[in-house]
Amino acid sequence: MPIRLENKNNLTVCHIDGEIDINSSPGIKKAFDKLIAKKEPKVVVNFSKVSYVDSSGLATLVEVLKNMRTYGGRLRLTNLSPKIKSLFEITKLEKLFDIVAEEEEAISTFM
Amino acid sequence: MLNLGQSVFLKNNDKIKKTVVKIPSDIKYIRRISSKVLEAAASHEIDDSMKFDIRLCVEEALINAIVHGNRRDVTKPVKVTYWLKNSNLNIEVEDRGSGFDYRQLSDPTANDNIMKGSGRGVYLIRSLMDEVEYNDTGNKVKMTKRLGA
Numbered sequence: 290m291p292i293r294l295e296n297k298n299n300l301t302v303c304h305i306d307g308e309i310d311i312n313s314s315p316g317i318k319k320a321f322d323k324l325i326a327k328k329e330p331k332v333v334v335n336f337s338k339v340s341y342v343d344s345s346g347l348a349t350l351v352e353v354l355k356n357m358r359t360y361g362g363r364l365r366l367t368n369l370s371p372k373i374k375s376l377f378e379i380t381k382l383e384k385l386f387d388i389v390a391e392e393e394e395a396i397s398t399f400m
Numbered sequence: 401m402l403n404l405g406q407s408v409f410l411k412n413n414d415k416i417k418k419t420v421v422k423i424p425s426d427i428k429y430i431r432r433i434s435s436k437v438l439e440a441a442a443s444h445e446i447d448d449s450m451k452f453d454i455r456l457c458v459e460e461a462l463i464n465a466i467v468h469g470n471r472r473d474v475t476k477p478v479k480v481t482y483w484l485k486n487s488n489l490n491i492e493v494e495d496r497g498s499g500f501d502y503r504q505l506s507d508p509t510a511n512d513n514i515m516k517g518s519g520r521g522v523y524l525i526r527s528l529m530d531e532v533e534y535n536d537t538g539n540k541v542k543m544t545k546r547l548g549a
Contacts, residue, residue, distance in 0.1 A: 380509060381514060
């Protein structure tokens with residue numbers, strides 16, 4: 290699972306390319322664990338190249354959010370396809386996650 | 401156990417062609433099975449959104465069967481049966497586990513559960529499929545998606 294990290298405006302943008310499912314979730318979790326170990330204060334996850342998410346992927350993202358909250362870190366999700374966004378709506382995870390339409394907006398308004 | 405890719409075609413009294421596939425309890429097979437089910441639905445014009453829903457529900461049911469039902473014991477098969485009837489795509493997934501009480505599942509969207517890691521698979525199936533039935537034991541789920549004309 291290719292994950293590209295980028296520093297922009299003092300925050301980390303994480304680009305995930307592919308599917309976030311039961312097969313890829315352990316690798317994605319490991320990548321986020323490194324950011325959490327460094328207590329990254331602000332992380333934006335860009336979903337523009339994510340084509341599929343299953344319940345394991347959703348659980349992984351919840352785990353990342355939970356772990357970031359332990360040190361006051363904040364997570365933003367951006368560029369979700371309408372279909373993937375609908376999964377967050379169905380599962381009510383949209384209430385839990387900070388979801389912003391576009392990466393540029395997610396970065397510029399991340400105070 | 402049948403090799404993956406070998407299917408048994410059953411015809412019941414309604415002359416419905418059912419495809420039966422048995423796979424070992426290993427998650428590496430789930431993508432191939434969801435693809436096969438989508439191929440079966442290809443005679444209907446279904447959009448990408450419906451394809452996503454069908455794939456997701458099949459894979460969630462398979463994950464439940466492999467991980468929770470058969471506890472990843474590769475000697476225990478998961479049986480998948482799928483067929484089209486009156487523009488309905490029907491998929492049954494059966495494991496060899498002791499089953500679970502689907503009536504007792506907690507609501508993963510409730511405030512007390514929203515941060516939990518589990519429980520969303522069955523919830524997504526129930527949300528995205530048109531009909532979902534479990535057998536009494538809870539080790540077999542039948543899902544139906546109406547494909548339209």
